[in-house]
Amino acid sequence: MNEYDLLNLTYNSMEEARRQMVRLLEERSRTYSLPRPLYNDPLLFRIDMEEVFEKEWxxxxxxxxxxxxxxxxxxxxxxxxxxxxxxxxxxxxxxxxxxxxxxxxxxxxxxxxxxxxxxxxxxxxxxxxxxxxxxxxxxxxxxxxxxxxxxxxxxxxxxxxxxxxLRHGEPPAIDDFLSALAEYMEPYDMENTKVATESTLEEQANWKLVIENNRECYHCSGSHPELLRTLLEWDDTTDPRATPEFLEHCERQAQSWDREGIPHRHLEVGLRNRIVRMPLKEGTQVMTMDGKPACRKTLGRVQNRELGSMRILHLPNSWNHMQSDHLIVFRVLPVSAQKTLVTTKWLVHKDAVEGEDYEVERLRQVWDATNRQDRDLAEENQRGINSLGYEPGPYSETYEFGVINFLDWYAETVLNNGKQGRF
Missing domain, CATH: 2.102.10.10 (Rieske [2Fe-2S] iron-sulphur domain)
Known part of the structure; x- marks a missing residue:
């Protein structure tokens, strides 16, 4: 077989992979996990890279x-x-x-x-x-x-x-989200922050499994004891699990945020971008093991240390937690069909001094543990999906609606970008 035969074989394989991708996405059940090839096939992963990571923000x-x-x-x-x-x-x-x-x-x-x-x-x-x-x-x-x-x-x-x-030509629209992001981040004065520490985990799992795991807290009570010292599992005030006590807690916190001019209105820009400020457990201020401050200096114009966590979602590759004295940003970058890099950065006021105003170990303790736990969950999920015994399973439409929304966005994005290009 000469080099031209090999090129034709590769081209034909990719064309067949694109046809398979379309069929799998068009025939999938919205409330079920994806068919196996979408989580582990190298050719379908290549299409993910071409239609999502080379065309989206x-x-x-x-x-x-x-x-x-x-x-x-x-x-x-x-x-x-x-x-x-x-x-x-x-x-x-x-x-x-x-x-x-x-x-x-x-x-x-x-x-x-x-x-x-x-x-x-x-x-x-x-x-x-x-x-x-x-x-x-x-x-x-x-x-x-x-x-x-x-x-x-x-x-x-x-x-x-x-x-x-990376898209050639006109990129997709993002200005509405960026305007909202600038408004919601204004209290933190981001030009006067710095990265105090960061980590990168290599996860032996498809990037979609990493995102899916983030988009639900159905697993939190069984997997994240450190995180649940401060985090309330409810996604927002419309969460079907929300109790009257939780809603009253949210209302009290919202009134204090309003007095300080802190944006907190739930905002969504399509299925791709989402901003919501949620209180932490009563009596806690930030995501540390004891709920007490991680840094002596608050950020920007922030005075109220009980700002909860402002959660920012940006698909396909980021989620974030913004708090009164430190911020945590996450970046997901696929490497192969079954390998993903997850980078976490902890930010503090630029004048904060390590050892005086904050301790790196204390800053990182909760999310280092949570990240390792999530890595293990994603990797075990991948191992099971690789099995001949795997078939798509049902999502909970109440507890896992965030996963359903993510896969709706993913399927729509791949199909629409593909139609504009090679499908």
Whole structure:
């Protein structure tokens, strides 16, 4: 078999995979888990990457991680290395982290600071807006530097969050969510925060199982003793499990938030984005083992330490908990059909001093335990799904409605993006 036969075989395999993807998504039952191939097949995973992670807005990091001109971070989205940098005008730019000469990665570290972007291979050099400013004279007198700037990636910021989109052409709409995000994050003054610590877990599970696990607390009472020291299991005031006592607690907290001008109205932008501020258990302030402050300094203009947790969802790859003295942001990036990276970052006031205002171990204790527990749950879920004994099982329409909503968004997104492209 020659190389052309192999190319045709790969092409035909992908075309068949796309037909299978359409059939599985169109025929699925909305209130049941997905068929096995959608959780473990490498070709269907490749379609997930092409139709979701290469076309939708993704959370990649926080603006406070790039406080000064020349600060940069890198991220790998599948096989796409991306570079995010603050330019000399103070704007955050994103580029494909690929030199226009022969394709080498420009920046090989996770983060750093540069005056210019210089390729380590042949020293082609770009300014912080992606313009090629140096290529050796050996390129010849007819070489036009203006034609070889870095390829930009769509990039938007709001409320301290950085989002990128790899899509060619016009990206999907996100401005309504970003406007709301900026409003709801205003009390925290995100430009005056810093990442105190972070972790990345490699989970041997499909990315959708990682998100599904996050979208319900049906499993919490049996799996998360540390988290439930402070967290109330109810998703919001419309949760069918909500008790009269819980609703009264919510109302009392809402009145105190109103007095301080803290946004808390439940907000949804389609199935993709959601913001809701929920109180924690009475007598607790933040998600620590004892419910007491994790940091002496509150954030921004916050005075009331009982802000509960403002939960922010952004599909396909982020959930977040915003509290009075520290913030916790989560980023999900698929690696393969059965491998996913989950990065957690804990943010505090930029002037907070480790060892004086906060202790990293105390800051991390609850969510380090919860993340490990969730990793184990997702990995055992994957092992069971890989079995010949697996078949899609029913979701609870009350306890697991968040999972149903996520899979509705996922199916709609893959089918719609596919119709615009290759399906």
């Amino acid at each position: 993704l959370f990649v990091g926080m603006t406070c991680e790039l406080p000064a001109k020349g600060d940069y971070m890198t991220v790998e989205i599948g096989q796409n290395p991306v570079l995010i940098v603050r330019d000399r005008d103070g704007e955050i730019q994103a580029f494909h982290n690929v030199c226009r000469h022969r394709g080498s990665r420009l920046c090989t570290k996770a983060s750093g600071k540069v005056a210019t972007l210089t390729c380590p291979y042949h020293q082609w050099t770009y300014d912080l807006k992606g313009n090629l400013i140096f290529a050796s004279p050996e390129m010849g007198e007819n070489f036009d530097r203006n034609e070889y700037g870095l390829k930009p990636v769509h990039c938007k910021t709001a409320g301290g969050f950085i989002f990128v989109c």
